[in-house]
Amino acid sequence: MSSDTVQKLMALAARQFKAELDKLRPEDDLFEALGIDSFQAVELISELEDEFDVELPDYELQGVKTFAALAAKIDKRR
Amino acid sequence: MIDFSESDGVGELVLRAEPCNEIGTAMVAALEGFLDGLDVDRIHTLILRSSVRGGFCAGADLRELQAGLASRPAAEHEPALRAFLDRIHAVMDRLDMLPVTTVGVIHGVCFGGGFELALTCDVLIAEKSARFCFPELRLGIIPGFGGIPRLRREVGDAVIRDLLLSGRSISGKRAQALGLCSQVVGRGEGLEAARALASQSGKFDDYARRACKKFIKKLPAEELAQEKELFIELALRPPLLAALTKFVESTDLRPYLP
Numbered sequence: 001m002s003s004d005t006v007q008k009l010m011a012l013a014a015r016q017f018k019a020e021l022d023k024l025r026p027e028d029d030l031f032e033a034l035g036i037d038s039f040q041a042v043e044l045i046s047e048l049e050d051e052f053d054v055e056l057p058d059y060e061l062q063g064v065k066t067f068a069a070l071a072a073k074i075d076k077r078r
Numbered sequence: 079m080i081d082f083s084e085s086d087g088v089g090e091l092v093l094r095a096e097p098c099n100e101i102g103t104a105m106v107a108a109l110e111g112f113l114d115g116l117d118v119d120r121i122h123t124l125i126l127r128s129s130v131r132g133g134f135c136a137g138a139d140l141r142e143l144q145a146g147l148a149s150r151p152a153a154e155h156e157p158a159l160r161a162f163l164d165r166i167h168a169v170m171d172r173l174d175m176l177p178v179t180t181v182g183v184i185h186g187v188c189f190g191g192g193f194e195l196a197l198t199c200d201v202l203i204a205e206k207s208a209r210f211c212f213p214e215l216r217l218g219i220i221p222g223f224g225g226i227p228r229l230r231r232e233v234g235d236a237v238i239r240d241l242l243l244s245g246r247s248i249s250g251k252r253a254q255a256l257g258l259c260s261q262v263v264g265r266g267e268g269l270e271a272a273r274a275l276a277s278q279s280g281k282f283d284d285y286a287r288r289a290c291k292k293f294i295k296k297l298p299a300e301e302l303a304q305e306k307e308l309f310i311e312l313a314l315r316p317p318l319l320a321a322l323t324k325f326v327e328s329t330d331l332r333p334y335l336p
Binding site: 045046 | 097098131132133136185186187206207208209211244245246247248249250251252
């Protein structure tokens with residue numbers, strides 16, 4: 001996983017959900033760190049696909065909980 | 079549950095039922111009431127959108143469906159399902175065949191029955207946050223509100239197989255690339271885009287616009303009836319109630335994700 005991807009991912013998520021970027025860590029559970037529900041997570045996937053120009057099939061995101069794990073999935077698709 | 083307003087020949091139907099406009103008997107009744115009261119001679123365009131944060135519509139009210147199945151003896155499941163499906167199909171068909179131009183504005187979740195509702199619209203405008211999905215196979219069923227025939231009317235079979243057989247969700251941008259959405263706009267900009275489209279549509283000769291829609295948009299009646307029967311067959315099998323019960327009892331924060 002590139003640190004660039006996880007930083008961009010956290011920056012986008014922080015901007016979208018008005019979280020404090022400097023409090024987010026790659027190993028954080030993104031639901032808990034951002035305080036988002038499943039609807040917002042669904043929106044986030046669309047925003048990420050747009051930002052990183054990838055497609056992220058839901059079934060490949062099963063078990064993905066942290067920013068780092070999500071960034072790794074994004075990198076595999078780039 | 080819903081609001082309707084009308085201005086300069088443009089009607090706006092707003093779904094506003096928390097958490098995400100789930101379609102159960104209350105929503106169906108609200109839509110029936112709206113359609114019964116709609117004077118199609120007063121408007122040229124109908125905009126359909128949601129005001130709830132989560133999205134356009136998360137689909138069927140799974141909690142109501144679970145409660146309905148769990149509280150009734152098995153012998154009553156088929157007539158109850160059929161009665162509900164007949165009502166929702168009638169609503170969807172009426173929306174689909176309205177003589178006015180219909181524009182759906184989609185943000186966030188547009189899943190299952192919500193996707194099926196969106197597919198009744200003539201034109202879809204997706205905000206960047208939009209996410210379309212037919213997750214029904216996860217419940218052991220298929221879309222039952224007419225989604226498959228309406229999706230087939232818009233896109234090729236390979237796309238339908240991908241969406242149905244994988245159950246994956248796609249973004250508004252992807253939906254646009256597939257030909258499902260006409261425009262993708264920024265977060266919160268869908269309504270303005272829809273109103274601009276409505277304004278343009280209102281400039282056209284009323285008779286010609288209605289004749290055009292009637293000519294280019296047909297109801298896939300035979301396949302709609304077939305889908306309903308297959309849905310009932312699958313819904314009466316044990317996997318649906320088991321999956322619904324698991325969903326209802328889940329404390330997972332992410333029940334809409336697989």
